[in-house]
Amino acid sequence: MEKILITGHKIPDTDSICSAISYTELKHAQGVENAVACRLGKVSRETQYALDHFGAETPLFLDNVNPDADGTKKKVILVDHNERFQTPDGIENAKILEVIDHHKFNLITDEPLKIVADTVGCTSTIVYRLYKQAGITPSKRAAGLMMSAIISDTLLFKSPTCTPEDVEAVKELSKLAGEENYEEYGMKLLIEGTTLSDKTPDEIITMDMKEFDMNGKTVAIAQVNTVDTKGTLSMQADLEKAMNDRINAKGYDLFVLIITDIVKAGSYVLATGKSPELVEKGFKVTLENNTAWLEGVVSRKKQVVPFMLEASK
Amino acid sequence: MEKILITGHKIPDTDSICSAISYTELKHAQGVENAVACRLGKVSRETQYALDHFGAETPLFLDNVNPDADGTKKKVILVDHNERFQTPDGIENAKILEVIDHHKFNLITDEPLKIVADTVGCTSTIVYRLYKQAGITPSKRAAGLMMSAIISDTLLFKSPTCTPEDVEAVKELSKLAGEENYEEYGMKLLIEGTTLSDKTPDEIITMDMKEFDMNGKTVAIAQVNTVDTKGTLSMQADLEKAMNDRINAKGYDLFVLIITDIVKAGSYVLATGKSPELVEKGFKVTLENNTAWLEGVVSRKKQVVPFMLEASK
Numbered sequence: 001m002e003k004i005l006i007t008g009h010k011i012p013d014t015d016s017i018c019s020a021i022s023y024t025e026l027k028h029a030q031g032v033e034n035a036v037a038c039r040l041g042k043v044s045r046e047t048q049y050a051l052d053h054f055g056a057e058t059p060l061f062l063d064n065v066n067p068d069a070d071g072t073k074k075k076v077i078l079v080d081h082n083e084r085f086q087t088p089d090g091i092e093n094a095k096i097l098e099v100i101d102h103h104k105f106n107l108i109t110d111e112p113l114k115i116v117a118d119t120v121g122c123t124s125t126i127v128y129r130l131y132k133q134a135g136i137t138p139s140k141r142a143a144g145l146m147m148s149a150i151i152s153d154t155l156l157f158k159s160p161t162c163t164p165e166d167v168e169a170v171k172e173l174s175k176l177a178g179e180e181n182y183e184e185y186g187m188k189l190l191i192e193g194t195t196l197s198d199k200t201p202d203e204i205i206t207m208d209m210k211e212f213d214m215n216g217k218t219v220a221i222a223q224v225n226t227v228d229t230k231g232t233l234s235m236q237a238d239l240e241k242a243m244n245d246r247i248n249a250k251g252y253d254l255f256v257l258i259i260t261d262i263v264k265a266g267s268y269v270l271a272t273g274k275s276p277e278l279v280e281k282g283f284k285v286t287l288e289n290n291t292a293w294l295e296g297v298v299s300r301k302k303q304v305v306p307f308m309l310e311a312s313k
Numbered sequence: 314m315e316k317i318l319i320t321g322h323k324i325p326d327t328d329s330i331c332s333a334i335s336y337t338e339l340k341h342a343q344g345v346e347n348a349v350a351c352r353l354g355k356v357s358r359e360t361q362y363a364l365d366h367f368g369a370e371t372p373l374f375l376d377n378v379n380p381d382a383d384g385t386k387k388k389v390i391l392v393d394h395n396e397r398f399q400t401p402d403g404i405e406n407a408k409i410l411e412v413i414d415h416h417k418f419n420l421i422t423d424e425p426l427k428i429v430a431d432t433v434g435c436t437s438t439i440v441y442r443l444y445k446q447a448g449i450t451p452s453k454r455a456a457g458l459m460m461s462a463i464i465s466d467t468l469l470f471k472s473p474t475c476t477p478e479d480v481e482a483v484k485e486l487s488k489l490a491g492e493e494n495y496e497e498y499g500m501k502l503l504i505e506g507t508t509l510s511d512k513t514p515d516e517i518i519t520m521d522m523k524e525f526d527m528n529g530k531t532v533a534i535a536q537v538n539t540v541d542t543k544g545t546l547s548m549q550a551d552l553e554k555a556m557n558d559r560i561n562a563k564g565y566d567l568f569v570l571i572i573t574d575i576v577k578a579g580s581y582v583l584a585t586g587k588s589p590e591l592v593e594k595g596f597k598v599t600l601e602n603n604t605a606w607l608e609g610v611v612s613r614k615k616q617v618v619p620f621m622l623e624a625s626k
Contacts, residue, residue: 102425103425104424105420105422110622111417112418114430115430116429117425117427118428310423
């Protein structure tokens with residue numbers, strides 16, 4: 001039977017993986033048996049912690065969504081992203097059935113499709129809403145995964161992207177998942193996600209990296225959440241080398257690394273490349289030794305991308 | 314108080330006007346008192362029939378959504394469209410809060426937003442779904458307008474874009490509107506919309522015209538629904554003159570007029586301009602005297618645009 005591939009973005013974070021699995025379970029419960037949860041890259045340590053904790057399997061790795069040998073287009077549902085840069089290779093020759101997302105949009109399709117997007121902190125919050133609208137109770141596993149995704153995306157409600165619906169969803173899901181002390185679980189999950197000690201510089205800058213087209217400039221923006229920004233900055237020379245290697249390989253105009261202190265709720269920005277003015281103009285800061293402290297900035301989507309986009313006009 | 318402008322597309326059809334009014338009423342019922350129903354052009358004869366029948370006022374005419382004198386961005390909700398060509402002038406400097414739509418997508422935003430899109434026959438079907446999800450019963454007036462929009466967009470369920478949800482919505486809305494004989498009302502509405510006798514050629518080709526970017530070619534596609542295709546085709550020379558005048562004024566590569574016979578459920582296509590191959594390749598027909606009969610084609614969105622887009626690649 002022809003499959004429906006449900007996938008999050010490249011370099012998947014916990015939301016991309018957990019929303020793909022949970023939405024696939026919802027589809028199955030609605031009788032869409034050919035839905036398959038997929039991923040476009042390696043599962044992070046944080047995500048693996050959540051998968052292990054709630055007994056979920058790693059989604060199917062998807063290399064591309066090119067048509068079958070007989071020309072049949074793949075059917076795809078995109079969760080937690082919609083932009084071409086972040087979708088599977090070959091998407092231009094696939095049929096996008098649905099998009100479930102909470103990011104800014106850059107989507108061009110040839111045909112009508114189903115989209116559920118909203119300005120909430122996490123795609124899994126929307127997936128949980130869809131469960132409720134369908135009158136279907138998520139499994140313990142799906143509830144735990146959706147809860148994990150929301151905690152991850154909102155940094156346990158500290159991110160400015162967090163909405164009352166995200167908080168309420170975690171409270172309800174924690175009961176369904178049998179994990180009522182969600183704060184304790186959430187801190188463990190976030191700490192697991194922020195351990196950088198076992199990572200190479202190239203791994204650090206690509207753990208959660210996304211590419212953006214900013215009015216003709218190609219900008220890579222990576223983000224790491226940590227409780228030890230000083231330890232991370234002590235690797236600055238090695239990080240910059242890894243960033244410049246990526247710039248040379250991919251032709252980026254700018255590589256930005258956002259090192260977010262989840263306790264202080266602010267970020268160091270580290271920028272290399274030929275367009276640092278997008279950072280300086282965007283945040284009204286002066287980079288010293290390629291870095292600056294951005295007070296209160298913790299959300300790439302809400303507090304980084306829009307300001308750099310504006311600066312690029 | 315700052316307004317939230319809710320508007321359908323340029324050259325508004327019944328769905329654009331009725332969805333704007335009905336969704337504004339829903340917002341009011343949800344406590345969003347600053348929502349204002351708007352329109353971007355003249356109300357059609359068909360739409361006026363529905364407005365009069367259900368005692369609704371014509372929405373506010375909107376010339377543009379440029380920022381206020383102090384630079385404050387206008388807040389806009391787009392219904393029944395999402396593409397730049399079809400939105401109010403100045404949209405690039407406005408804040409799009411939401412999109413409610415059932416068309417293909419070509420949407421680029423700087424920030425996340427709420428989107429509810431689906432592959433149903435009419436935007437008002439989605440608006441009615443949102444009423445139900447919110448647990449709010451539409452007013453008699455809003456119910457009548459949403460019912461009218463669905464009948465108009467689906468040609469009383471004859472269009473291939475029509476889904477079971479559209480049919481069910483009309484049945485439920487007809488009761489709420491006190492218009493249980495929706496078939497009789499619907500035929501009156503469609504006949505009102507298809508009277509071309511009082512129209513000039515330029516009015517006929519712009520009644521329901523949309524512009525599309527097809528891989529670098531700018532194509533205008535107009536559609537008229539009629540019960541008298543022969544009478545319309547007897548004006549061919551005058552229609553072609555009006556189409557060529559528009560081509561010269563706007564620089565279109567192609568102007569296509571779809572003359573849909575709502576009884577026979579097919580369309581004559583009339584095409585002028587320098588790229589007629591988009592029609593010939595798209596529908597696998599040979600134009601004779603600039604026209605061809607397209608058996609079974611009644612939906613611009615589903616049966617015209619995708620095939621011409623494919624032919625333009």
